[in-house]
Amino acid sequence: MATVDTAKDAAVLAAHAVEEEGVRRRDFIHVATISFAGVGAAAVALPLLGSLSASADVVALSSIEVDISKIEPGQAIKTSWRKQPVFIRNLTPQEVKEASAASLDAMRDPQTLAERTLPGKENWLVTLGVCTHLGCVPLGAAAGEVKGEFGGYFCPCHGSHYDTAGRIMKGPAPTNLAVPEFSFLSDTIIKIG
Amino acid sequence: MIRIFALLIGLFFSGMLLLSFAIGAYTAATETVAETAEHKFHKHAKAVSFAHDGPFGKFDRAQLQRGLKVYKEVCAACHSLNQVAFRNFAEIGYNEDEVKAIAKGWPAETPSVDPETGEASSRPAIAADKIPSPFLNEVAARAANNNALPPDLSLMAKARHNGPAYIYSLLTGYQNQPAALLKKFPDSKTGEGLYYNPYFANLNIAMAPPLNDGQVTFDDGSPNSKAAMAKDVAAFLTWTAEPKMEQRKSAGWAALIFLLIFTGLAFMSYKAIWADKKH
Amino acid sequence: MSFPWAQVYAPKNPVMQWVDERLPLPRFIYNAVGAGYPVPRNLNYFWNFGSLAGAALMIQIVTGIILAMNYYASTDGAFNSVEHIMRNVEAGWFIRYAHMNGASFFFIVVYIHMFRGLYFGSYKAPREMIWLLGVVIFLLMMATGFMGYVLPWGQMSYWGAQVITGFFSAIPVVGEPMRQWLLGGFAPDQAALGRFFSLHYLLPFVIAGVIILHVWALHIPGSSNPTGVHIKAQSDTVPFHPYYTAKDAFGLGVFLIIFVAVTFFAPNLLGHPDNYIPANPLSTPAHIVPEWYYWPFYAILRAFTVDFGIPFSGFVIIPAKLMGVLAMFGSILLLFFLPWLDSSPVRSGNYRPLFKKFFWFGLIPCILILGVCGVMPAEEPFVMLSQIAAAYYFAHFLIILPIISKIEKPLPLPNSITEAVTGKPLEMPQTAAA
Numbered sequence: 001m002a003t004v005d006t007a008k009d010a011a012v013l014a015a016h017a018v019e020e021e022g023v024r025r026r027d028f029i030h031v032a033t034i035s036f037a038g039v040g041a042a043a044v045a046l047p048l049l050g051s052l053s054a055s056a057d058v059v060a061l062s063s064i065e066v067d068i069s070k071i072e073p074g075q076a077i078k079t080s081w082r083k084q085p086v087f088i089r090n091l092t093p094q095e096v097k098e099a100s101a102a103s104l105d106a107m108r109d110p111q112t113l114a115e116r117t118l119p120g121k122e123n124w125l126v127t128l129g130v131c132t133h134l135g136c137v138p139l140g141a142a143a144g145e146v147k148g149e150f151g152g153y154f155c156p157c158h159g160s161h162y163d164t165a166g167r168i169m170k171g172p173a174p175t176n177l178a179v180p181e182f183s184f185l186s187d188t189i190i191k192i193g
Numbered sequence: 194m195i196r197i198f199a200l201l202i203g204l205f206f207s208g209m210l211l212l213s214f215a216i217g218a219y220t221a222a223t224e225t226v227a228e229t230a231e232h233k234f235h236k237h238a239k240a241v242s243f244a245h246d247g248p249f250g251k252f253d254r255a256q257l258q259r260g261l262k263v264y265k266e267v268c269a270a271c272h273s274l275n276q277v278a279f280r281n282f283a284e285i286g287y288n289e290d291e292v293k294a295i296a297k298g299w300p301a302e303t304p305s306v307d308p309e310t311g312e313a314s315s316r317p318a319i320a321a322d323k324i325p326s327p328f329l330n331e332v333a334a335r336a337a338n339n340n341a342l343p344p345d346l347s348l349m350a351k352a353r354h355n356g357p358a359y360i361y362s363l364l365t366g367y368q369n370q371p372a373a374l375l376k377k378f379p380d381s382k383t384g385e386g387l388y389y390n391p392y393f394a395n396l397n398i399a400m401a402p403p404l405n406d407g408q409v410t411f412d413d414g415s416p417n418s419k420a421a422m423a424k425d426v427a428a429f430l431t432w433t434a435e436p437k438m439e440q441r442k443s444a445g446w447a448a449l450i451f452l453l454i455f456t457g458l459a460f461m462s463y464k465a466i467w468a469d470k471k472h
Numbered sequence: 473m474s475f476p477w478a479q480v481y482a483p484k485n486p487v488m489q490w491v492d493e494r495l496p497l498p499r500f501i502y503n504a505v506g507a508g509y510p511v512p513r514n515l516n517y518f519w520n521f522g523s524l525a526g527a528a529l530m531i532q533i534v535t536g537i538i539l540a541m542n543y544y545a546s547t548d549g550a551f552n553s554v555e556h557i558m559r560n561v562e563a564g565w566f567i568r569y570a571h572m573n574g575a576s577f578f579f580i581v582v583y584i585h586m587f588r589g590l591y592f593g594s595y596k597a598p599r600e601m602i603w604l605l606g607v608v609i610f611l612l613m614m615a616t617g618f619m620g621y622v623l624p625w626g627q628m629s630y631w632g633a634q635v636i637t638g639f640f641s642a643i644p645v646v647g648e649p650m651r652q653w654l655l656g657g658f659a660p661d662q663a664a665l666g667r668f669f670s671l672h673y674l675l676p677f678v679i680a681g682v683i684i685l686h687v688w689a690l691h692i693p694g695s696s697n698p699t700g701v702h703i704k705a706q707s708d709t710v711p712f713h714p715y716y717t718a719k720d721a722f723g724l725g726v727f728l729i730i731f732v733a734v735t736f737f738a739p740n741l742l743g744h745p746d747n748y749i750p751a752n753p754l755s756t757p758a759h760i761v762p763e764w765y766y767w768p769f770y771a772i773l774r775a776f777t778v779d780f781g782i783p784f785s786g787f788v789i790i791p792a793k794l795m796g797v798l799a800m801f802g803s804i805l806l807l808f809f810l811p812w813l814d815s816s817p818v819r820s821g822n823y824r825p826l827f828k829k830f831f832w833f834g835l836i837p838c839i840l841i842l843g844v845c846g847v848m849p850a851e852e853p854f855v856m857l858s859q860i861a862a863a864y865y866f867a868h869f870l871i872i873l874p875i876i877s878k879i880e881k882p883l884p885l886p887n888s889i890t891e892a893v894t895g896k897p898l899e900m901p902q903t904a905a906a
Contacts, residue, residue, distance in 0.1 A: 009366075029465055033458040033721065040455060047563035051538050060280045060321040173853040195812045196874045203870025206799050210863035213777040213792075214856055215596075221852050243562045248737050276555050325516065348555075351740060352748035394758065434748070437558070437565040445736025452732060458726030463718040470710060471893055 063193035065185065068124070073170040076141040076163045078129060081192050085129030086180065087141045087153070088190070091164060095151075096122050113165045116179050126192065127166040127177035131155040138162060138177070153177065197376055234374050236366070236391040237321040238358035243428050248446075252432055254286040259411050260429020261285065263422045266409050268346060269300060271338060271400075273326035275434050276347035281321045284436060292320050301325040338387045341399030350427070350434035357427045359392065364423035366392040387458040475510045478503070478707040498662055504625040506693065511711035511716055512697035514893050518592070518718075519695070520723035521585035527681065527724055528578035528694050535571040535678050542624065545669035547662050550625035551750045551790070566815070569739040574741045575708055582613065583890035589809075589830060593700055593819030596691040600811040607807045614766070614804075616675040619668040621763055622660070627748035631760045633660040633668070639773075642794040660754060699892045700819025701885055707898065708889035759849050767846025768839055771858040773800040774850055799862070806869050813869060815878035818885065826880040830872055838864045 050085050068088055071077055076089035091099065096113065100122070104110035113122055129137050133155065139145040140153035140162075148154030149170060150163035160171030167176045182192045207383065244253035261282070265286045279296035287295065301314035303325045318325055328334035335342050350356035370389040375382060383389045387397040411417055432438070481502040483489045492498050495816070502508045541562050557564035572875045581836035587605070589595055595878035618636060656663025685891040694703060703709055710716070742764055746757045756772060762770050776796040781788035790798075806813075821828050838861040845858035866869040 003760045029458060029461045032453070033462040035452075036455040038719070040451060043451070048534065048538060050562045051564055051567055052541070053562055055542075055556070055562065055564070056280075057278070057321070057556070060278065065319075149413055158862055194588075197810060198813075199813055199870040199874060201804075203866050204804065206795075206865040206866040207871070209778060209780060209795060210859045210866070212776055213775065213862070214859035216778055217856050217859065218850070226852070254837050276552070276559065281559075348748040352715070352745050356745070441565060441569075441736055441739070444867065445732060447734065448732045449729065452725060452729045456722065456729060457720070458727045459722040462547070463722045466718045467716050470513060470715070472710075 004184075005013050009191055014138075026131065065189055065191050065193060067189055069188035073123065074098065075143070078141045081128075081180065085137050085141075087125075087129045087166070087177075087193060089125040089127075089141070089166075090122045091125055093123070095164045099163065102163065102165075106169075110169050111165075111167060111176055116167075116176070118166055118182075121184060125166060126162075126182050126189070129176070131157065131160055131173055132168065132175045132177065133158055133160055133171070133173035223418045226227040230374055230378040232397055233377070234371065234391055234396060235394065236362075238362040238392060239365075239426075241358050243357055243431065244426075245428065245431060245438060248442060252285070253428065256425050256428045256430050257285040257416075258287075259415055259422075260425040260427070260432075262411065263409050263426040264346070264402075264429055265300070267403055269324075269327060269424065271327055271334070272346045273328075273343075274324045274347050274433060275326060275345050276323070278321060278323045281317060281436060285299045285432060289320070294322050296322060299325065301327050304329070325440075328436070336361070339399060343400070346430055346433065348434045350431040352434075356434065357431045359425040360430055361420075362392040363398075364388050364392060364404055364426070365420050418466045456460065474503075475703065475706075475709065477709075478510050479711055481506075481508055499834060504687065507711040507714045509691065509712040510703070510706070511695050511712050512703060512708060512889050513710045513715075514693065514697050514699065514889050515716070515719075515722065516698050518584065518588040518698075520720060521581050522721040523587055524581045524723060527727070528574060528581050529676065529679060529683070531574045532578060534554065535567045535574060536673070536676065538567050539571055539671060540669075540833065543665050543669075545623070547625060547665055547751070550623060550665060553757065554624045562676070565875070566698075566735075569735050573731065573735045573739060573742060575620060576764065577727070577734075578613065579617070581727070582610065583765075586610065587836075590835075591813070591821040592696060592698055592833070593814070593816075594696045594815065594823065596767070596819050597701075597811065599696060600692075601689040601692075602686060603811060604808060605682055605689055607681050607804070609686060610807075611804065612675055612679045612682065616672060616679065617763065617765065619672040621747075622665065622668045623672060624747060624752045625665065626750040627751055627757050628744045628747040628760070629749035630660055631756055632752065632762055633664060635760055636762075637664075639800070640795045642791070642797045644794070656782075661778060696819065696821055697889060698822060699865035699886055699889060701889055703885075704888045705890065705898055713806075718745045728782045745900075750867050753875060754843045761847055764843070764847070767799050767844075768847070769803060771842040771846035772803050773797065774800075775845075775858045775862040777855065801868070803862075803865060807864075810869065810873075814873045814877045818882040821886055823883040824876075824880055825883065826871075826876045830868060834864055834872070835868050838862075838868070 007118075030046045062082055065080055066088060068077075068090070069185075071088060071090040073090050073174050074095070076087050079086050079088065099113040102113075104112065113125075116127075117123075125147055126156050127149075129141065131138050134157060136155050136157035137146075138153035138155040138160070140147040147152050147154075148161035151163050152166055153162040153163040154160070155162075155171065155173065158172050160173035161169050162173075162177055163169050165176075168174070182190050195258040210285045239317060244256065257422060279292055279319055282292050282295060283289070291351075295316040295411075299318050303318045304338075305314055305316045306312070326334075328337060331342060337416055353359040367390050370383050381396075383397045387399055388401060389396060390398045404422050406419050407417050408419075409422055415421070435441075481489060481492065481499040483498065485493055488498055499508075506730075508586050539557060540565065542553060542557045544550055554568065561567075578862040589606065618632070622633045633655075637651050637654050640654060641647045643650065654664075655661070656667065697703075742763060744763075749757075757801060761767075773796040776792045776799060779788045779792050780790040780795060816824060816827070818824055821831055841857055841861040842865065845854040845861070888898035890896070890898040
């Protein structure tokens with residue numbers, strides 16, 4: 001009898017097990033389907049969001065070449081790089097001397113002129129024309145513009161004064177005018193970016 | 194009421210259509226439509242196969258480079274390619290310096306402005322520039338080409354039915370006007386300054402046969418028969434029209450395989466949910 | 473109407489409870505497309521196409537928003553901006569091809585959805601409002617599709633705009649001023665392109681709004697079914713979720729497989745090569761052909777070749793051109809009257825032997841013939857074929873349908889959905905209760 005009972009029980013248990021197995025397998029399928037749908041949605045979202053990044057033609061223009069042969073000492077030009085203004089300034093020997101000699105102690109963002117220019121070309125100061133405070137374009141590059149108390153650049157938005165090496169001397173801006181990556185292709189042509 | 198109106202309108206429209214049909218049928222039965230030379234002698238593009246054909250096809254980079262050479266040395270004299278920039282040539286296997294060299298050495302220069310005087314001028318192209326057009330504007334292009342405008346070729350492979358084969362057929366399809374055509378349509382003689390080509394829609398094209406055997410020499414000594422060059426330039430123009438073709442196909446396969454698995458799972462899910470419901 | 477046995481939303485999650493008490497949005501969704509909406513258990517795969525149409529609209533809106541970020545609605549810049557998207561924008565080719573083919577697939581899905589409604593009598597009482605709103609959606613889709621096709625400013629875009637707005641010039645007296653008003657000029661130009669872009673962006677959201685009304689109207693009587701018999705008891709229905717959400721997910725998978733296959737491997741299959749040629753107002757393409765989804769209507773437009781007037785007097789009352797325009801609009805507008813033209817109380821075509829014959833051997837072949845004639849040049853035999861097919865099209869809806877709905881002897885209907893499915897008669901609720 002006992003054997004029969006056990007066999008019966010075993011059969012019932014087995015049947016239960018099959019049922020449970022079935023239930024679990026079904027759940028697994030639903031979970032898998034929903035997970036796949038989620039992964040698919042993410043896989044579609046990626047290119048859609050990626051399309052917002054800089055397009056190939058914009059990236060292709062990320063470096064420019066500028067002819068600087070016409071900039072006399074003491075003058076500066078404003079050009080555009082990556083849709084932002086860039087100041088290229090030809091410092092006079094006097095300015096180079098003073099800027100190199102300036103004491104770093106008083107500066108908010110201490111940097112020597114040599115650190116901000118290329119060796120042997122210390123008279124060529126290339127900076128972004130974007131005030132490091134809130135992004136206005138400082139004055140001082142064009143002839144006749146206010147150059148601020150330190151003879152470099154002056155930002156009219158909130159009164160930041162930069163010296164001839166584009167270093168922040170006074171006002172709210174936290175850092176010096178940024179120096180983009182640049183190099184001399186020849187004595188008269190520089191490549192920015 | 195609505196049904197009476199509907200009946201009247203239905204009778205009117207259907208009646209007018211049947212009347213149109215009757216008159217059309219009578220006309221068709223009594224008058225023969227004049228055949229045209231285009232109808233009789235136009236040919237469909239030749240069957241030609243390319244490495245990029247089919248769902249797995251990829252561009253043959255060496256062929257695209259040869260096609261570029263043919264375009265540069267032959268087609269570029271008249272046809273612009275204004276959707277393509279020099280930097281795009283990196284995609285057909287040139288490195289940065291080679292791209293710069295191609296841009297600098299391009300037969301046409303990029304229009305610009307003289308920085309001193311402000312007058313229109315030109316400068317050597319750089320990699321970021323689009324390929325400069327051979328002519329300043331449409332008037333200049335027409336003036337130089339017997340009043341025919343050489344079309345831009347950037348999208349030609351997509352702007353014609355069966356584009357790549359059409360380009361190949363057109364370039365290799367010049368022939369003398371068949372005697373049978375002149376016999377049947379004596380008025381259809383190919384005009385002055387036109388060339389007979391059965392693959393062109395109206396049979397008479399203003400472009401002189403552009404390719405001759407051996408016209409372009411390839412650095413690697415690849416065959417430069419007329420047919421070989423036509424095929425190379427057709428492949429190149431397929432690339433200019435559809436530069437993302439390879440990404441498209443590989444992304445397509447990934448998406449298809451993913452969706453097949455998803456749909457399989459969804460089907461099993463659907464069957465499992467409905468397992469106990471008869472429907 | 474809500475069925476008394478519909479499940480009631482009772483969230484276990486306290487957050488959902490909290491939200492539901494303050495803004496019953498979860499409850500709304502539960503009752504709309506969740507377990508709270510009882511649906512006939514016997515729906516076939518044709519009932520998948522409603523949700524697929526919604527999915528297709530979403531694809532269009534999402535890809536369209538991104539395209540609009542990079543598109544310039546200017547006659548000088550539009551063509552090049554589309555090429556810019558295809559070449560320079562990251563994944564731009566994918567988004568553009570998906571939008572371009574998505575339009576076609578939206579129409580394929582909606583045509584099958586409409587066909588379902590026509591065959592299974594989904595337009596009949598008490599579902600007339602659903603049908604009327606559906607026809608409104610269809611009209612909006614046609615307008616949106618047309619204006620979208622103009623935007624790339626290729627040859628077919630330009631000449632399509634020229635021809636379609638030219639319809640209006642067929643209207644006597646006010647036609648030409650009206651056309652100039654629509655275009656904002658004498659020919660399609662900057663003004664037309666600008667307004668088409670603006671409206672092409674707006675109308676999909678209007679469509680989405682009308683879809684909400686369409687689904688709202690659906691939930692009043694509940695979904696129809698292949699037998700056309702009303703729901704009588706709980707055993708006739710299953711909850712929408714999970715039964716039909718699972719089925720719709722599977723259907724969506726199949727739809728996406730076909731959509732992806734075309735978009736990635738034959739993206740220009742459904743387009744016209746001429747639209748890769750920039751618009752040129754001085755040169756007309758050899759054959760102006762609209763997008764495939766307008767072909768049947770284009771064929772009807774061109775089928776009228778005879779003026780209506782007093783015979784042999786030369787006095788014309790309605791010129792052929794105007795009649796073509798009227799017929800083309802009429803062929804869609806007559807759908808508004810369909811619920812009252814077909815007065816047969818039997819909904820499903822499966823139980824209507826006569827209707828079924830006219831449907832399968834008359835209407836469907838004629839629409840297909842009109843489609844083929846619409847893409848062919850206006851030559852014989854296509855003109856004559858389109859005249860016969862168009863004559864049948866109007867006769868079918870306006871003459872034949874009202875008549876057969878009167879004279880037809882329908883087949884016996886099943887007593888209930890449950891009976892149709894299981895073969896066993898429905899146990900009526902009161903019997904079950906007893």
